[in-house]
Amino acid sequence: MELIASQERSDKEMWELTSAALSVLDARTNVPHLLIEIRSAGFVEIQGKDTGGIYEKLGRWLQAKWNCIEVGKTLKPVPNETEDCGCCGYSSHLELLDMQAWDCLCDKNYSLGPVTQTGEVMSNGVYKDRGTEGENNMGKLTMDLVQFMTNECGWTFHICDGGNLGWRGEIREQQIKFKAPHPLNLIAPHIM
Numbered sequence: 001m002e003l004i005a006s007q008e009r010s011d012k013e014m015w016e017l018t019s020a021a022l023s024v025l026d027a028r029t030n031v032p033h034l035l036i037e038i039r040s041a042g043f044v045e046i047q048g049k050d051t052g053g054i055y056e057k058l059g060r061w062l063q064a065k066w067n068c069i070e071v072g073k074t075l076k077p078v079p080n081e082t083e084d085c086g087c088c089g090y091s092s093h094l095e096l097l098d099m100q101a102w103d104c105l106c107d108k109n110y111s112l113g114p115v116t117q118t119g120e121v122m123s124n125g126v127y128k129d130r131g132t133e134g135e136n137n138m139g140k141l142t143m144d145l146v147q148f149m150t151n152e153c154g155w156t157f158h159i160c161d162g163g164n165l166g167w168r169g170e171i172r173e174q175q176i177k178f179k180a181p182h183p184l185n186l187i188a189p190h191i192m
Helices: 002-028 051-065 138-152
Strands: 033-039 043-048 073-080 091-098 108-111 156-165 171-179
Touching: 033 051, 033 138, 043 051, 051 108, 051 138, 138 156, 138 171
Parallel strands: none
Antiparallel strands: 033 043, 033 171, 043 108, 073 091, 156 171
């Protein structure tokens, strides 16, 4: 049990040091950037500078258009003193617990449906796929997001890339990068 508590303290200390260093760099940043990742596993993650209240605007849009839920829990090891692993006197298992600031991998994290006790997302039907060849609507979701960010919020569409993750490439991920808002973005059309 002390091993898990020690790791939690270590994670918190590292987060505090990293946050302090990042705030110094963030203060020197002139051109804001924003990275949004969409995963077929059911998560939307946002990282970057919250210029013009974009986190709140984007959060409202994700909740209204994609029925997203802000993630407030994460899988964490919890000691199980009834089982002996053979090395330290107890075994641990994962439980869905409240997320602490030092547990976050990004600035904002949303799920496309409720997160289960195993950490999986129960789909809300927004992300769709079919067949065995990887056919899905990730491109349409990406274009919906780009249209909102550029034509409604004025951010500059920088780049979009994607790939497959997982043991068999079963998880699709899109990374969409935006930079500083500009008024001309409000009228610029996009094509994929």
